[in-house]
Amino acid sequence: xxxxxxxxxxxxxxxxxxxxxxxxxxxxxxxxxxxxxxxxxxxxxxxxxxxxxxxxxxxxxxxxxxxxxxxxxxxxxxxxxxxxxxxxxxxxxxxxxxxxxxxxxxxxxxxxxxxxxxxxxxxxxxxxxxxxxxxxxxxxxxxxxxxxxxxxxxx
Numbered sequence: 001x002x003x004x005x006x007x008x009x010x011x012x013x014x015x016x017x018x019x020x021x022x023x024x025x026x027x028x029x030x031x032x033x034x035x036x037x038x039x040x041x042x043x044x045x046x047x048x049x050x051x052x053x054x055x056x057x058x059x060x061x062x063x064x065x066x067x068x069x070x071x072x073x074x075x076x077x078x079x080x081x082x083x084x085x086x087x088x089x090x091x092x093x094x095x096x097x098x099x100x101x102x103x104x105x106x107x108x109x110x111x112x113x114x115x116x117x118x119x120x121x122x123x124x125x126x127x128x129x130x131x132x133x134x135x136x137x138x139x140x141x142x143x144x145x146x147x148x149x150x151x152x153x154x155x
Contacts, residue, residue: 007055015042016059020069021093024085029073031081036060068092 019038023030036056044052063069068089073082085093 007051009055009059012039012043012052012056012059013062015039016056016063017093017096018042020063020085020089021096024093029077030069030083030085032060032083033081035083063089 016035016039019035019042020030023035023038039056039060040053043056064071064083067086069083070086071080071083072078073084
């Protein structure tokens with residue numbers, strides 16, 4: 001029987017953002033394998049673990065889905081393995097310690113600015129989880145309808 005471990009996805013995401021920030025400040029383009037290997041050195045602690053490896057890959061691809069990173073370097077190299085940090089990604093990296101896509105940093109920033117109740121904390125946690133998954137506010141609890149849209153389509 002395979003032993004399961006708890007995977008700290010937030011720590012993995014943090015490591016990825018740190019690596020991407022470091023590499024993008026040194027190089028004009030990124031390559032996916034370099035980003036993943038640098039991040040793996042930070043999170044695997046020299047002990048391969050399939051669950052952590054898969055969580056790392058999923059977190060890396062989430063950055064593409066949420067628009068922080070995009071495939072290609074330029075028109076001559078428009079596809080994988082080349083990738084680049086988008087404008088949204090640059091803004092997130094600039095405020096990495098308090099960006100809503102970094103739940104631990106964001107909640108820590110909120111706690112340092114004001115006392116937040118447990119109810120507010122739970123709403124903020126839910127909101128940052130939706131942001132990480134790339135969901136828009138209209139997707140939350142409205143069955144795919146935007147705000148103000150009714151269930152019936154008749155006049």
